[in-house]
Amino acid sequence: MHSFPDHLLKGHANFMAGRYAREKDRIRDLAAEGQNPTTMIIACCDSRAAPEMIFDAGPGELFVLRNVANLVPTYQPDGGQHGTSAAIEFAVKALNIANVVVMGHGRCGGIKAALNPDSKPLDSGDFIGKWMSMLGGLPDQIVQNELMTPAERQTALERISIRNSIRNLRTFPYVAALEAEGKIAVHGAWFDISTGELWIMNSSGDFIRPDF
Known part of the structure; x- marks a missing residue:
């Protein structure tokens, strides 16, 4: 051992x-x-983008869910095992979370894999490929733009993926109902690993750097 x-x-x-x-x-x-946190962060597993570090949070302040590329699936009560959906259910229904933040980041490996579907899977199970297929045709739309550099394509899909996850999050009936009642707020954010900057998504869906 x-x-x-x-x-x-x-x-x-x-x-x-x-x-x-x-x-x-x-x-x-x-x-x-x-615990009694007021904010849930749905973030990536990437070791360089830890929400507790980024938001300088103490014990009990954040309810953090991390998965590959901070993806949120659509609401699928099909009897399967859904770790991300289970965490969302607990945060919203049991903890009465007031804010849900979907936070992506620069240089995301999952997004890079989605943009390069022809690359060899890490393993025969290809769990990453199956997980990233949740993005549907979005990577293809980005790859087809030949005027964008690879770095621009990556940043674009990282941010579009955040919008897509927020759209999926709103398919959860209780999230949609609470948001309509003004009892929960859904946010998007993108963290730049190299500069430490945080970009937040405004009501128009654009990512802006907040003024402190």
Whole structure:
């Protein structure tokens, strides 16, 4: 049996001596009383785009769901096992989340794979390819634009994918109903890994850098 990664043990020791020591009262309250976040972040698995880091969030502040390329499927109560849909259901129905943010990021590997469907799958199961097929014909529409550079195509699909996930999120009946009642707000955001900039989607669907 392999030994547990040393850098993780050292990291936990630093956590106990640092952040836990500073915030132990809050952490213990969360353990006793349960979580009560007001915001759900649907983000990518990419290790460079951690929502807690990007939003400087403390324990219990964010309910975070991460999957490949921050995709949201349509509402499909078909008896299958749907991890993303289950997390959305819990956040909205059990935690009464007030804000849902779909956050994509630059240099996303899942989006890159969607733009290069002819590349060899990482494994015979091709779970990534099947997952990214959720985007339908959107990658083909981007690839056909020969005037765009590869980097421009990637950024374009990363942002279009966020809009598509928001559209899918609104197929969940309870999300649509709560949004119509003004009890939940759905947002889009895109994080630039290289610069640290956050772009947010406005009411027109355009991505803008907010003024602080």
